[in-house]
Amino acid sequence: MRRNGGKALSQKVLMKGNEAIGEAAIRAGCLNYFAYPITPQSEIAEYLSRRMPEVGGVFLQGESEVAVSYMMFGAAACGARIFTTSSSPGISLMSEGISYIAGAQCPAVFVNIMRGGPGLGGILPSQADYFQATKGGGHGDYRLLVMAPASVQEAVEMVMQAFPLAEKYRNPVMILGDGLIGQMMEPVQFPDHLKTEPSNKDDWATNGMDTRKSTKRNLVKTLYLDPDALNQHNLTLKAKYDRMKQQEVRYRPYNLDSEYRVLIVSYGTMSRVCRTAIDNLKEEGFEAGMIRPQTLFPFPEKAIDEAASKPSCKRVFSIEMSMGQMVEDVERSVRGKRPVLFYGKCGGEVPTPEEIMDVVRSGNHSA
Amino acid sequence: MAKTYQRPQALSEEHTHYCPGCTHGVIHRLIAEVIDELGIRGRTVGIAPVGCAVLAYNYFTFDFQEAAHGRAPAMATGIKRVRPDLIVFTYQGDGDLASIGMGEIIHAANRGEKFTTIFVNNAVYGMTGGQMAPTTMPNQRTTTSPLGRDVGQCGMPIKMAELLSSLMTPGYITRQTVIRPKYIVKAKKAIRAAFTYQMENRCFSFVELVSTCPTNWGMTPLEAVKWAEEVMLPYYRLGDFKTPV
Numbered sequence: 123m124r125r126n127g128g129k130a131l132s133q134k135v136l137m138k139g140n141e142a143i144g145e146a147a148i149r150a151g152c153l154n155y156f157a158y159p160i161t162p163q164s165e166i167a168e169y170l171s172r173r174m175p176e177v178g179g180v181f182l183q184g185e186s187e188v189a190v191s192y193m194m195f196g197a198a199a200c201g202a203r204i205f206t207t208s209s210s211p212g213i214s215l216m217s218e219g220i221s222y223i224a225g226a227q228c229p230a231v232f233v234n235i236m237r238g239g240p241g242l243g244g245i246l247p248s249q250a251d252y253f254q255a256t257k258g259g260g261h262g263d264y265r266l267l268v269m270a271p272a273s274v275q276e277a278v279e280m281v282m283q284a285f286p287l288a289e290k291y292r293n294p295v296m297i298l299g300d301g302l303i304g305q306m307m308e309p310v311q312f313p314d315h316l317k318t319e320p321s322n323k324d325d326w327a328t329n330g331m332d333t334r335k336s337t338k339r340n341l342v343k344t345l346y347l348d349p350d351a352l353n354q355h356n357l358t359l360k361a362k363y364d365r366m367k368q369q370e371v372r373y374r375p376y377n378l379d380s381e382y383r384v385l386i387v388s389y390g391t392m393s394r395v396c397r398t399a400i401d402n403l404k405e406e407g408f409e410a411g412m413i414r415p416q417t418l419f420p421f422p423e424k425a426i427d428e429a430a431s432k433p434s435c436k437r438v439f440s441i442e443m444s445m446g447q448m449v450e451d452v453e454r455s456v457r458g459k460r461p462v463l464f465y466g467k468c469g470g471e472v473p474t475p476e477e478i479m480d481v482v483r484s485g486n487h488s489a
Numbered sequence: 490m491a492k493t494y495q496r497p498q499a500l501s502e503e504h505t506h507y508c509p510g511c512t513h514g515v516i517h518r519l520i521a522e523v524i525d526e527l528g529i530r531g532r533t534v535g536i537a538p539v540g541c542a543v544l545a546y547n548y549f550t551f552d553f554q555e556a557a558h559g560r561a562p563a564m565a566t567g568i569k570r571v572r573p574d575l576i577v578f579t580y581q582g583d584g585d586l587a588s589i590g591m592g593e594i595i596h597a598a599n600r601g602e603k604f605t606t607i608f609v610n611n612a613v614y615g616m617t618g619g620q621m622a623p624t625t626m627p628n629q630r631t632t633t634s635p636l637g638r639d640v641g642q643c644g645m646p647i648k649m650a651e652l653l654s655s656l657m658t659p660g661y662i663t664r665q666t667v668i669r670p671k672y673i674v675k676a677k678k679a680i681r682a683a684f685t686y687q688m689e690n691r692c693f694s695f696v697e698l699v700s701t702c703p704t705n706w707g708m709t710p711l712e713a714v715k716w717a718e719e720v721m722l723p724y725y726r727l728g729d730f731k732t733p734v
Binding site: 154156180182184185189191192193194195196197198199200202204218219222226328329340341342343344345 | 530531532533534536537543544546549550551552553554555556557560563564565566567568570571572574575592593596
């Protein structure tokens with residue numbers, strides 16, 4: 123495989139998730155990458171340190187994740203398409219900058235290849251940053267559009283979709299993958315290069331008055347000392363998040379045509395194990411269905427509610443590589459119509475299909 | 490009759506929120522004059538800090554970004570890396586730059602980022618209400634050092650210009666002051682040199698300006714000038730510490 127050859131990458135190639143994510147950003151027309159190394163996603167920085175100079179792009183290793191998040195802010199605020207990648211402890215440090223970027227309404231794409239926490243935790247796959255990604259992370263009333271890939275191919279597609287979405291909403295988008303998505307090698311076919319450019323940036327970006335041939339200066343800020351102005355600003359942000367809820371919910375159903383007794387909600391790597399468990403259970407004559415959220419914010423509440431309401435469905439399971447985070451959103455979606463149970467593991471050990479078959483059959487759970 | 494003195498185009502007509510005797514106004518004007526003289530207003534992006542100058546963008550008439558505490562040099566790095574043709578400066582106080590933003594300024598300077606930092610050192614946190622800064626003088630009373638700065642507990646004031654001059658990467662590092670007219674002329678020369686080096690894409694440039702804060706020092710403007718001259722200037726030596734080869 124030729125890593126760097128655009129020709130070779132137009133066919134299906136076997137590629138490590140992290141490197142594919144880096145390549146996807148370039149194909150999305152993002153030629154600016156700031157990052158700080160952290161396991162298990164440092165291969166993205168290594169890959170782009172080679173690739174960016176080849177395509178005339180910017181690669182800069184910052185002095186910390188905090189600094190990187192503000193390099194992102196400065197560059198995003200002048201209208202550049204920008205990208206960074208990190209893993210859980212690094213995302214905690216970037217969360218300060220993410221709050222500012224969201225508050226200032228700048229487009230930016232963040233990738234979190236999650237590892238176990240809290241603190242240093244471990245370096246193996248985890249989904250324990252669900253709350254951080256979907257409920258805030260940094261301070262203030264803001265939301266990220268959060269996408270969760272379940273394969274290397276999907277990671278590539280989501281990275282490429284993330285830039286236009288970030289620009290459409292002038293809001294940070296986060297790709298929430300786990301360590302397995304970053305580390306495993308899978309066949310991947312890259313879509314064609316993205317052609318779109320942010321269209322409206324001259325209205326707001328601090329790209330220099332000469333650049334936009336304007337005498338009106340632009341200001342990118344987050345401070346609103348007047349209470350009415352701050353309230354108004356937050357209402358503007360909220361209206362944007364409400365628009366995301368209406369327009370950007372994405373999910374994949376699995377075996378929902380069956381008379382399933384159990385509905386599983388699971389995302390990312392965990393959902394692939396659940397799919398195997400569902401297939402095996404079917405052979406035994408036990409039907410289970412699944413909704414796999416592809417966007418975690420906005421969350422597919424309506425789809426889960428409808429699927430849980432099917433008369434055959436007796437209970438709902440949220441299965442995660444965490445101690446129970448998404449389960450709160452599942453409960454919120456099901457609204458008490460069915461019992462919502464949880465099964466999950468932390469630490470990097472991915473639950474096996476057999477474990478999931480056992481809990482789904484018996485209804486036993488660890489929460 | 491020809492006009493010999495007027496408001497620079499780069500300076501807005503807003504009344505500033507700064508206290509009587511504060512030197513921010515003088516420094517804003519010097520920056521605006523330099524930007525006018527160099528003809529760069531249309532491609533300049535300023536970065537406001539956290540502190541009294543957070544609202545600096547109200548007083549200038551070109552593009553501005555507002556940073557988080559201490560992070561302005563990282564933002565300036567982001568801009569210059571993706572748009573090297575823009576002229577970028579950070580405007581930072583001593584709490585912002587020498588305390589919470591120490592990491593960002595050192596690494597930006599060491600990478601030789603081609604932007605300009607205007608560092609306003611008045612030995613105290615201003616906007617938060619006069620707390621001790623890394624630059625607060627020994628025994629200087631502040632709201633968080635009511636008995637005076639205890640150097641046994643807090644160390645000696647940090648000399649940022651000297652500290653940054655120890656880096657091996659080429660740069661322009663100078664310390665000036667604006668507390669008397671004779672110094673203001675030199676300060677403007679330094680600011681102009683800093684922007685010129687940036688326009689020539691030569692180096693990181695850093696202008697420290699010893700300043701007064703009568704409100705938080707608990708002095709009249711005149712007492713503040715005297716105190717800065719007698720207490721600060723012997724410690725914070727004026728002059729060029731590093732010039733590009």
